Amino acid sequence: MASGKFITFEGIDGAGKSTHISFVAELLRERGLSVVTTREPGGTELGESLRNLLLHQKMHLETEALLMFASRREHLAQVIEPALARGDWVISDRFTDASFAYQGGGRKLSLDKLNALEAWVHPHLQPDLTLLFDVPLEVARARLDAERTPDKFEQEKADFFASTRNEYLRRAAEFPARFRVVDSTRPIPEIREELRGIIAAL
Ligand SMILES: Nc1ncnc2c1ncn2[C@@H]1O[C@H](COP(=O)(O)OP(=O)(O)O)[C@@H](O)[C@H]1O
Numbered sequence: 108m109a110s111g112k113f114i115t116f117e118g119i120d121g122a123g124k125s126t127h128i129s130f131v132a133e134l135l136r137e138r139g140l141s142v143v144t145t146r147e148p149g150g151t152e153l154g155e156s157l158r159n160l161l162l163h164q165k166m167h168l169e170t171e172a173l174l175m176f177a178s179r180r181e182h183l184a185q186v187i188e189p190a191l192a193r194g195d196w197v198i199s200d201r202f203t204d205a206s207f208a209y210q211g212g213g214r215k216l217s218l219d220k221l222n223a224l225e226a227w228v229h230p231h232l233q234p235d236l237t238l239l240f241d242v243p244l245e246v247a248r249a250r251l252d253a254e255r256t257p258d259k260f261e262q263e264k265a266d267f268f269a270s271t272r273n274e275y276l277r278r279a280a281e282f283p284a285r286f287r288v289v290d291s292t293r294p295i296p297e298i299r300e301e302l303r304g305i306i307a308a309l
């Protein structure tokens with residue numbers, strides 16, 4: 108049996124990643140693959156409790172980073188690793204790149220500390236494919252304003268998201284084999300066509 112692959116969706120808030128997750132999951136299911144969709148922070152009962160704290164409570168930057176990785180540890184143990192071991196495909200709405208982008212880029216936690224946490228929590232696992240939905244801040248902000256009540260992260264200022272986006276793009280350049288940067292300013296059907304091509308090539 109072919110082994111499953113691990114796909115992560117990333118981007119600043121409002122970039123449009125959630126819009127495309129069910130589409131990509133469906134593309135894979137059409138090929139007869141078994142697909143698990145999940146998200147971070149969250150994905151487990153404990154992770155969803157941590158998500159609630161992380162999205163709504165102020166806390167020290169390092170506490171925030173540690174809780175993101177605590178949620179991830181549980182998620183890997185309970186959901187991601189068992190699914191991949193069964194041969195399922197896993198699609199996660201965010202993973203460790205988000206910690207580098209938000210806690211590292213946005214909040215300026217040292218990348219050394221983030222590298223140490225990553226080496227602790229998943230020394231041997233990386234996504235097979237990371238789709239980075241990229242838009243300028245103004246576009247993301249306009250999409251969010253039209254839509255929802257902002258959580259703790261979504262209330263951050265423009266320079267926070269500029270740094271977050273830059274860190275995502277820096278990582279995409281550092282790991283070109285696993286990243287695909289998707290220009291998410293385009294209309295949804297055009298983005299879907301590109302995603303269809305990327306998935307077909309996997
Ligand atoms: N390519 C696009 N063009 C126009 N609007 C979009 C596009 N992609 C997403 N949106 C809209 O932007 C909003 C935020 O999208 P969402 O997928 O929830 O973003 P994210 O998950 O990245 O925060 C939603 O209202 C969605 O319908």
Ligand SMILES: Cc1cn([C@H]2C[C@H](O)[C@@H](COP(=O)(O)OP(=O)(O)O)O2)c(=O)[nH]c1=O
Pocket residue numbers: 120125146147148162175200201202203205206207209210258260261
């Ligand atoms: C996984 C992860 C998410 N986050 C942030 C990014 C998002 O603002 C927030 C929740 O992500 P997300 O699920 O994208 O939010 P929404 O449901 O509103 O689209 O958590 C981090 O700061 N670090 C992380 O490691």
